[in-house]
Amino acid sequence: xxxxxxxxxxxxxxxxxxxxxxxxxxxxxxxxxxxxxxxxxxxxxxxxxxxxxxxxxxxxxxxxxxxxxxxxxxxxxxxxxxxxxxxxxxxxxxxxxxxxxxxxxxxxxxxxxxxxxxxxxxxxxxxxxxxxxxxxxxxxxxxxxxxxxxxxxxxxxxxxxxxxxxxxxxxxxxxxxxxxxxxxxxxxxxxxxxxxxxxxxxxxxxxxxxxxxxxxxxxxxxxxxxxxxxxxxxxxxxxxxxxxxxxxxxxxxxxxxxxxxxxxxxxxxxxxxxxxxxxxxxxxxxxxxxxxxxxxxxxxxxxxxxxxxxxxxxxxxxxxxxxxxxxxxxxxxxxxxxxxxxxxxxxxxxxxxxxxxxxxxxxxxxxxxxxxxxxxxxxxxxxxxxxxxxxxxxxxxxxxxxxxxxxxxxxxxxxxxxxxxxxxxxxxxxxxxxxxxxxxxxxxxxxxxxxxxxxxxxxxxxxxxxxxxxxxxxxxxxxxxxxxxxxxxxxxxxxxxxxxxxxxxxxxxxxxxxxxxxxxxxxxxxxxxxxxxxxxxxxxxxxxxxxxxxxxxxxxxxxxxxxxxxxxxxxxxxxxxxxxxxxxxxxxxxxxxxxxxxxxxxxxxxxxxxxxxxxxxxxxxxxxxxxxxxxxxxxxxxxxxxxxx
Numbered sequence: 262x263x264x265x266x267x268x269x270x271x272x273x274x275x276x277x278x279x280x281x282x283x284x285x286x287x288x289x290x291x292x293x294x295x296x297x298x299x300x301x302x303x304x305x306x307x308x309x310x311x312x313x314x315x316x317x318x319x320x321x322x323x324x325x326x327x328x329x330x331x332x333x334x335x336x337x338x339x340x341x342x343x344x345x346x347x348x349x350x351x352x353x354x355x356x357x358x359x360x361x362x363x364x365x366x367x368x369x370x371x372x373x374x375x376x377x378x379x380x381x382x383x384x385x386x387x388x389x390x391x392x393x394x395x396x397x398x399x400x401x402x403x404x405x406x407x408x409x410x411x412x413x414x415x416x417x418x419x420x421x422x423x424x425x426x427x428x429x430x431x432x433x434x435x436x437x438x439x440x441x442x443x444x445x446x447x448x449x450x451x452x453x454x455x456x457x458x459x460x461x462x463x464x465x466x467x468x469x470x471x472x473x474x475x476x477x478x479x480x481x482x483x484x485x486x487x488x489x490x491x492x493x494x495x496x497x498x499x500x501x502x503x504x505x506x507x508x509x510x511x512x513x514x515x516x517x518x519x520x521x522x523x524x525x526x527x528x529x530x531x532x533x534x535x536x537x538x539x540x541x542x543x544x545x546x547x548x549x550x551x552x553x554x555x556x557x558x559x560x561x562x563x564x565x566x567x568x569x570x571x572x573x574x575x576x577x578x579x580x581x582x583x584x585x586x587x588x589x590x591x592x593x594x595x596x597x598x599x600x601x602x603x604x605x606x607x608x609x610x611x612x613x614x615x616x617x618x619x620x621x622x623x624x625x626x627x628x629x630x631x632x633x634x635x636x637x638x639x640x641x642x643x644x645x646x647x648x649x650x651x652x653x654x655x656x657x658x659x660x661x662x663x664x665x666x667x668x669x670x671x672x673x674x675x676x677x678x679x680x681x682x683x684x685x686x687x688x689x690x691x692x693x694x695x696x697x698x699x700x701x702x703x704x705x706x707x708x709x710x711x712x713x714x715x716x717x718x719x720x721x722x723x724x725x726x727x728x729x730x731x732x733x734x735x736x737x738x739x740x741x742x743x744x745x746x747x748x749x750x751x752x753x754x755x756x757x758x759x760x761x762x763x764x765x766x767x768x769x770x771x772x773x774x775x776x777x778x779x780x781x782x783x784x785x786x787x788x789x790x791x792x793x794x795x796x797x798x799x800x801x802x803x804x805x806x807x808x809x810x811x812x813x814x815x816x817x818x819x820x821x822x823x824x825x826x827x828x829x830x831x832x833x834x835x836x837x838x839x840x841x842x843x844x845x846x847x848x849x850x851x852x853x854x855x856x857x858x859x860x861x862x863x864x865x866x867x868x869x870x871x872x873x874x875x876x877x878x879x880x881x882x883x884x885x886x887x888x889x890x891x892x893x894x895x896x897x898x899x900x901x902x903x904x905x906x
Contacts, residue, residue, distance in 0.1 A: 265570045266563070267312075267595055270577065272552055273476035273509035275422055277358055277577075279314035280570055281591050282512075282554055284581030285362040285425070285480075286612065287319045287330060288631075289621045295328070295335025297344035300633045302351050307635050308584050309357035312591030315577070316352050317425055317512075320364035323412035324405060326380055327365030327433065331619055336363065336412040342419045349420035360478065361416035362425045363409055367433030368394035368442060369519050382437045382459075383444040389520055402449060402459060405433075410466035413477075423476035423509070426463060430527060431490075431517035434460050435482060438499060439491045457499050464506040478554075479503050480512040483541030486526045487517055493541075497548045504549045512554040512579070513542040521809035524613070525817070531607040532690040532814040535561035536569065543574035552576035560584070560605060561693075563594045585612055586626035588635065601703075603627065604696040609810050610893040625893045626700060628657070628900040637904070640665040644729035644906060647672065649718045649869060652680025654884025654895040655734030656701035656712075661903035662732075663708040671705070672716040678702055680736045681863070681885060682892055684756055688782035689789045690818060697892065720872045723880075730906055731878065733870050734899070737863035737885035739779075746857075749835040755858040759783050765791040771856040772796075772840060774832060776803030780860035781815055787858075788822035795851060797827045797842060806890065832857075863890070 267279045283305070290300040305316050321336040322328040328335070335341050345361070352359040368381030379387075380401075381394035397405065413424045428434035436442040437459040443450050449458055460479075467477055481499060485491040500511055515538055516527030529537055538557030546553040555575035559566040560583020569575050583590055586605040593601050603626050611623040611630070623631040644667045648659040651673035663669045677683065679698040686694035705712060723731055739755055746752060755773075771787050773780040776798030788794045796803065796819075803826055804812045819826070827844065834841035840854045865886045873880050883902055884895040 264594065265567050266578070266591075270552065272423070272478075274474040275358060275476045277314045278356055279312070279591075280577045281313050282315040282577050282579045283308050283313045283317060283584055284556065284579045285317040285319045285427075286581045286585070287333065287616045287622070289330065289332040289616060289619060291332035291334060293331055295322070295333065295337070296341060297334060297348050301334070302348050303633055303635070305348060306351040306355065307588045309352045309355040311589045312595055313357060313580070313584065315358045315360060317360040317362055317579075318348065320362045320427055321412065321416075322365060323363050323408045324365055327367070327370065329364065329366040329370060329432075330616065336361070336415050337408075339415060339418075342415055345416070345419035345421070353420070358422040359420065360423045360425050361412075361419070361421040362427055362480070363412045363416070364427040365405065365408075365433040367436045369431055381433070381442060382449065383442060385442050385444065387519065396445075399447065399449075406459070406462045406466050409463045410470040413467040414470040417471050417475055423478060424467065424471070425478035425480055425512060426467070427480050428460055429480050429482035429514050431485065431519050431523070434463065435485065435491060438495065439485055441485075441487060441490050453495055453498060457502060460499065461502060461506050464503065464508055468507050476509040477507065478510040478512055479508050480514060481545075482515045483513050483538070483545060484515045485517055486515055487523060490517070493544060497545065500545050500549050504551050508551065510552045510554065510577075511545055511549065512556070513545045513575075514538060514556050515541055521813045524810045525814040528609060528613050528810055529558045529607055530609060530811045530814040531693045532811075532818055533558065533607075535559060536565055539569050539574055542569075546573070546575060554579055556581070558583075558605070558607060560586075560590060563599045563602070582607065582612055582624075585622070585624045585630055588627075603700045604693070606693045606696050608694075608893070609808050610891065613810060614808050623893070623897060625697060625896055628897045637661055637664040640667060640906065643667055645727070646670070646730045646732065646906065647718075647723065647726055647728045648732045648734060650674075650680070650734030650736055650884065650886075651678040651712055651714075652734055652736045652884060652895075653682045653697050653701060653892060654736075654899040655680075655732070656698070656705060657896045657899040658732045658734060658883055658903045659710055660701050660704050660708070661900050662906055663705065663710045665903065665906065667906065669710045671710060671712045672718050673712060673714050674717040676714050678712060678714075684760070685778075685782065687759060688786050690785075691782065697896075718869055720869075720876055720878065723873065723878060731873070731880040732902065733873070733880050733882045733886060734884040735866040735869055735886040737865050739859065740862045740864050741859070746832065746835045749857070751835065751838060751840075751854055752857045752859070755779065755783060755860055758856060758858055759786055762787065762790055767791075768793040769855040770795065770851060770853050771858065772851065772854055773858050773860050775860035775862065776800070776826065776828070777860060777862060778804065778807050779862075781807070781819065783858060783860055784824045785815070785819055785822055788819070788824050792856075794822070794824045795827055796824060797830050797832065799829070799831055801828050803828060
C-alpha cells in the first residue's frame with residue numbers, strides 16, 4: 262500500500278507530486294542585500310532532491326520596512342528576479358514545486374533596514390521594546406496592497422509555481438485582523454469584516470496581477486494565543502472569506518512572534534507533543550473545501566504525519582526543523598528506512614535562537630547545516646583514530662571521522678554512552694533528547710565503529726595503540742558544594758539522586774541548589790515524582806543560559822508542577838532536616854527537607870588531557886572538557902575537528 266504522504270494532490274491548477282511541504286523557515290544565508298545566495302539555492306535544492314514535493318521558500322519582504330531580519334530575502338524590485346529564477350530552476354530540476362512566501366512584519370519588525378521604520382494598523386507599542394509603530398494612512402495601506410501584488414508578479418516572473426501570503430504570527434496582515442493591534446475607526450478597523458479587509462484586498466490585487474490559474478496560498482493563525490488576540494472563531498470566518506476570494510490553499514499555524522513566551526507556543530519546544538497544531542488545521546478544514554496544510558512537529562514520526570492525512574484532518578503536512586535535522590527525511594520514509602531518520606529534538610538552539618541573533622543557522626542533530634556541506638567528504642589519507650569518551654561530542658567526532666573513511670575506535674570509561682545529555686533526557690518532557698544519543702550511536706553501529714565501555718584510558722594505553730590521532734572528549738563532572746555542609750546526610754549526589762529516584766508520597770521537601778538548567782530541570786523531575794521542590798539560586802535570575810523559547814516553556818511546566826523558585830538566596834546552615842538560608846539580609850528556614858541537591862554547574866574533566874600534555878603526546882580536545890557548556894557547541898566543535906582530520 263502506497264504511503265499517503267507520497268500520493269499526488271492538486272492545489273488550484275498546480276499538480277504536486279506528494280503531500281510533503283518544506284516550511285518557510287529562515288536561514289540567515291543572505292548577505293544583507295536581499296538577494297538569493299548560492300547557499301540558499303543549495304539548501305532548498307537538497308530538500309527537493311530528497312523527495313519533498315513542495316518547497317515554500319523562507320519569507321520574502323515585499324517592502325523595505327518589512328524585512329524581519331537583516332539577512333532576509335527581498336522581493337521589492339525586479340533586481341531580485343534573476344537570483345530567484347536560479348533558485349526556482351534548481352528546485353524544479355528535482356520535480357518539486359517552488360512557492361514564494363510574501364511577508365511584511367509590521368509593528369514587530371525589530372530588524373528594519375537603515376532608514377526604514379516600523380509600521381502597523383495602529384500606534385500600539387511593541388510589548389518588549391516599547392517601540393511605537395507608525396499607523397498606516399489609507400493611502401499607505403493602498404500602496405502596501407500594491408506591494409503584495411508586485412511581489413506576487415515578481416514571484417511568477419522568477420519561476421515560482423505559487424505564492425503564499427503570510428497572514429499569521431502577529432505579522433502585518435494579522436495585525437489588521439487582531440483587535441489587540443488594530444484600534445482603527447475607519448473602514449479597516451472595528452468589526453471583523455473591516456479588520457479582514459486588508460487581507461481580502463491583497464488577495465484581489467494578487468489575483469489581478471498573476472491571473473486566474475496561478476495558485477495563491479495563505480498562512481493563517483487558528484489562534485493568536487494572546488488574550489484578546491485573533492480567536493479561532495474569527496479565523497474560521499477569515500478562512501471562509503479567503504476561500505470565497507479565490508485563495509487555493511490554507512496553511513494553518515498559531516501563536517505570535519513578539520515575545521519568547523508567545524514563541525514557545527508558535528515554535529514548539531520539546532514540552533509540546535508532536536502534532537500540537539493538528540486540531541487547528543482540522544477545524545479550518547471542516548469550514549472550507551480547499552486544501553489545508555497542517556504543522557507542528559509532524560516530522561517527529563512519519564506514522565503520525567501519515568495519520569493526520571488518513572484521518573482527513575489535513576491534506577498536506579509541513580516539515581520545518583525536521584528537514585534541518587535530516588534533509589533525507591522524505592527519502593528515508595519512502596525507501597522504508599524511517600528508523601534511520603535523524604530526528605529534531607525541538608531544542609531551538611541552532612535554528613530559532615541563531616536566527617534571532619543574526620547568525621547563520623545550524624542544528625544540533627545536523628552540524629553540517631549552515632556550512633553548505635551536504636555530504637561528509639572522504640579523507641585523502643586513512644588514519645587510525647582513538648576517541649576517548651562516548652558523550653555526544655565524542656560520538657560526533659567518531660561518527661564524522663568514520664564517515665571520512667578513518668579507522669576509529671571509541672573508549673568510554675563508564676558503562677553507557679551519552680554523558681550529560683543522557684542525564685538531561687531524564688527530565689520530564691526532554692526524553693526526546695535521547696535522540697541526540699541514539700542517532701549517533703546507531704550511525705556508529707552502521708559504520709562498524711566499536712564503542713568499548715568501561716574502558717578507562719591511560720597514557721600507556723594511548724601510546725601503545727600507535728594512533729595517528731587522539732581525540733579526548735572526557736566531558737564534565739558536577740561542581741562540588743564548597744561549604745562545611747557538604748557532608749550533611751541530606752546533601753545528595755545530584756545526578757545519582759535524580760537518576761535513582763522513584764515516585765514518593767506525602768510530598769517530602771527537596772531543594773535544588775542552583776537555578777541553572779540542571780537545577781530547574783532536576784526540580785521539574787523531582788516535582789513530577791511527588792516532592793515539594795524548591796529551587797534556590799544565589800542571583801536574582803534563574804535559567805539565564807537556557808534558550809529563551811525553551812526557558813519560557815520550562816517555567817510554565819515548573820509552575821504547573823508547583824516548583825517554588827527562591828532567588829537572591831544563599832545556604833547558611835543545615836540542622837538535621839532544617840535548611841537555613843539568607844535572603845535579602847534575613848535568615849529563613851525550610852523544614853522537613855529530605856534532600857539538598859547541589860546543582861551549581863559542572864567543571865571540565867581534564868585528567869587524561871593533563872597526563873598526555875605532560876608526556877608530550879599530541880591530541881585534540883572536544884566537548885565539555887574544553888569548558889563549553891551547550892550541547893550544540895560541543896557537537897559543532899566535534900564535527901568541525903573531524904572534518905579537518
